[in-house]
Amino acid sequence: MDNEILKVKIMKMEKEHLDSVVEIEELVNPNHHWSKDSFLNEIQNKLANYVCIIDTKNGMVLGFAGFWEILEEAHITSISVHPDFRRRGLATELMKYIVNSCYKKMIKYITLEVRASNFSAISLYEKFGFKSVGRRKKYYQDNNEDALIMFTENIWFDKFKNNFAQINNETLKVYNEQTV
Ligand SMILES: CC(C)(COP(=O)(O)OP(=O)(O)OC[C@H]1O[C@@H](n2cnc3c(N)ncnc32)[C@H](O)[C@@H]1OP(=O)(O)O)[C@@H](O)C(=O)NCCC(=O)NCCS
Numbered sequence: 001m002d003n004e005i006l007k008v009k010i011m012k013m014e015k016e017h018l019d020s021v022v023e024i025e026e027l028v029n030p031n032h033h034w035s036k037d038s039f040l041n042e043i044q045n046k047l048a049n050y051v052c053i054i055d056t057k058n059g060m061v062l063g064f065a066g067f068w069e070i071l072e073e074a075h076i077t078s079i080s081v082h083p084d085f086r087r088r089g090l091a092t093e094l095m096k097y098i099v100n101s102c103y104k105k106m107i108k109y110i111t112l113e114v115r116a117s118n119f120s121a122i123s124l125y126e127k128f129g130f131k132s133v134g135r136r137k138k139y140y141q142d143n144n145e146d147a148l149i150m151f152t153e154n155i156w157f158d159k160f161k162n163n164f165a166q167i168n169n170e171t172l173k174v175y176n177e178q179t180v
Helices: 015-028 036-044 090-104 119-127 158-169
Strands: 006-012 048-055 061-070 073-081 109-115 131-140 145-151 174-179
Touching: 006 090, 015 036, 015 048, 015 061, 015 073, 036 048, 048 073, 048 090, 061 090, 073 090, 090 109, 090 119, 090 158, 090 174, 109 119, 109 131, 119 145
Parallel strands: 006 174, 073 109
Antiparallel strands: 006 048, 048 061, 061 073, 109 145, 131 145
């Protein structure tokens, strides 16, 4: 694997990205992935906000994320990074994008569901200040796995803001050259 620091940009997810998005989705969730039509519906939904993180050198889609805006809450529906490009800070950049978008939209809380066994994702969310507040029993139909319900506290409170500032001050693992 090429370990040079990636130069990336975050762009609104468009129709032209969907083949690459579905490829990543199939690699990540071989048995229960979203279809191209599901993503098409999502990017046409006015309450949804989907972006791709793209290698500026060659235009490759390396990952994507999306959230729904529901009154004062944002609900993260997906965040995935291509398996060959993990642990290089890409999900961190996508999460930063989501949090900054929430500030712009005056959202107060961010929530999501995650498989109880998905330690890497849970660790990512905990890093951003999410806490597990409950469990949906057998939420995932493919294997009857429980979902953890994770929530931030109010993102305008100092505790969340200070933690977010600390993440923004970390040495960059990736150069994000442009965010929508
Ligand atoms: C979870 C996922 C998005 C992380 O992407 P990534 O680009 O590798 O993450 P980053 O490099 O930005 O890492 C950010 C933090 O996530 C956590 N993390 C990521 N991968 C991890 C792993 N394998 N083990 C433990 N912690 C991990 C760490 O806290 C890490 O911070 P650190 O590097 O300071 O330790 C990626 O593993 C993925 O696409 N998984 C499959 C899809 C998925 O499960 N999505 C979540 C659905 S709810």
